[in-house]
Amino acid sequence: xxxxxxxxxxxxxxxxxxxxxxxxxxxxxxxxxxxxxxxxxxxxxxxxxxxxxxxxxxxxxxxxxxxxxxxxxxxxxxxxxxxxxxxxxxxxxxxxxxxxxxxxxxxx
Numbered sequence: 001x002x003x004x005x006x007x008x009x010x011x012x013x014x015x016x017x018x019x020x021x022x023x024x025x026x027x028x029x030x031x032x033x034x035x036x037x038x039x040x041x042x043x044x045x046x047x048x049x050x051x052x053x054x055x056x057x058x059x060x061x062x063x064x065x066x067x068x069x070x071x072x073x074x075x076x077x078x079x080x081x082x083x084x085x086x087x088x089x090x091x092x093x094x095x096x097x098x099x100x101x102x103x104x105x106x107x108x
Contacts, residue, residue: 001038003031011050012074017043051075052088059097066093 003024007015020043021028035043055073058064067078070093075081085093 001034003034004038007043007047008050011047011054012072014074014076015047047074048084048088052085055081055085055093056089056096059093060100066097069093 003020003026006023007020017028017031020026021031024031026034032043035041035046039046041049051074055069055075058069058072059066062069064072066082070078070081073081075084082093085096089096091099
């Protein structure tokens with residue numbers, strides 16, 4: 001699905017349902033339905049999954065600051081990113097980097 005490929009290529013940018021619906025001339029509600037059907041997740045859930053995977057990869061493969069990792073992965077607010085990362089993976093971004101380990105319960 002072209003819509004899905006677009007999100008996968010632009011997840012680092014500020015994406016909204018409204019922007020996607022305008023780009024593809026679709027109703028925002030219909031975009032939600034398409035994402036749920038294709039991915040099993042909501043649009044925001046899928047977007048956050050992509051961003052978290054990227055953040056995790058960057059934490060383990062770069063020496064960028066934690067704030068830079070958050071920004072590169074598409075998060076504009078480092079504190080929000082840090083809380084969301086810990087909620088999703090059970091450890092903070094700093095712990096993940098220091099321990100250099102894969103996170104439990106999450107397929108990366």
